[in-house]
Amino acid sequence: MIEIQDLIKTFSLNKQQKRKLGTRDGQIKAVDGISLTCKPGRIFSLLGPNGAGKTTTLRLIATILQPTSGIIKVSGHDVSKDGRAVRGKIGFLTGTTGLYDRLTPDELVTYFGKLNGMDGPALERRKQDLFHTLEIFSFSNKRIAELSTGMKQKVSIARTMIHDPEVVVFDEPTAGLDVITAEHIIELIRQCKDDGKTVIFSSHIMSEVDLLCDDLAIIHEGQILYDGTMDSFREQMVNSSLTQEFIRIVNNSKTQAQ
Numbered sequence: 001m002i003e004i005q006d007l008i009k010t011f012s013l014n015k016q017q018k019r020k021l022g023t024r025d026g027q028i029k030a031v032d033g034i035s036l037t038c039k040p041g042r043i044f045s046l047l048g049p050n051g052a053g054k055t056t057t058l059r060l061i062a063t064i065l066q067p068t069s070g071i072i073k074v075s076g077h078d079v080s081k082d083g084r085a086v087r088g089k090i091g092f093l094t095g096t097t098g099l100y101d102r103l104t105p106d107e108l109v110t111y112f113g114k115l116n117g118m119d120g121p122a123l124e125r126r127k128q129d130l131f132h133t134l135e136i137f138s139f140s141n142k143r144i145a146e147l148s149t150g151m152k153q154k155v156s157i158a159r160t161m162i163h164d165p166e167v168v169v170f171d172e173p174t175a176g177l178d179v180i181t182a183e184h185i186i187e188l189i190r191q192c193k194d195d196g197k198t199v200i201f202s203s204h205i206m207s208e209v210d211l212l213c214d215d216l217a218i219i220h221e222g223q224i225l226y227d228g229t230m231d232s233f234r235e236q237m238v239n240s241s242l243t244q245e246f247i248r249i250v251n252n253s254k255t256q257a258q
Helices: 015-021 054-061 083-089 105-115 120-134 149-161 179-194 206-212 230-236 242-257
Strands: 002-012 027-038 043-047 069-074 090-094 167-171 198-202 215-220 223-229
Touching: 002 054, 027 043, 027 054, 027 198, 027 215, 027 223, 043 054, 043 179, 043 206, 054 069, 054 167, 054 198, 083 090, 090 149, 105 120, 105 149, 120 149, 149 179, 167 179, 179 198, 179 206, 206 242, 215 230, 215 242, 223 230, 223 242
Parallel strands: 043 198, 043 215, 090 167, 167 198
Antiparallel strands: 002 027, 002 069, 215 223
């Protein structure tokens, strides 16, 4: 489970950033007092336009960033007080793979398995299962630098899932991928739900949200505009299109702020 309460993340701005944003303030609130709960066995989608605070929120959950204030708990562990325990419970997948080009997929996934306390037959079985599911065996001993974008993302998935995390965070995981590789990720998200894991993901592809989502939050300018089940969201939609309804809610927020 992920529990977020009164979360704030503030960044300091340099002179160039101030000019770009047209502000004299020395700081900006990327996340402004949000509270959310993501439950096991359900898929939670965090939606918002660029710069809304989605990625910042997901990085805070994954302990990549530290909150300015507020509380995040992952499987009962506070990210600010027990980051190591949180990292042992979580898998974090983005559309930017950030892999080590000199290693092979086999070497990289083995390394991350050992980094998470795995070893011996258990690590080998888990790696074999993931390589089979993701169809990695045909390039498992090639240098990562030689692989295509889709192949690299498959390796990134295996790295994310090798320690069988209880909580999985997906930040735009299918961005720029071919249809077949994207479908592998969709199936992985479904499997995580079936396995009772806590899943939170962001996506600009509304068909993915519509297909996968159990619970939904819309974030804009660091604040939550909607938080509830997908069924409740559909019931109160003014537009028939999820995309158009998302745009309507965000635009209404902008109008009210003026």
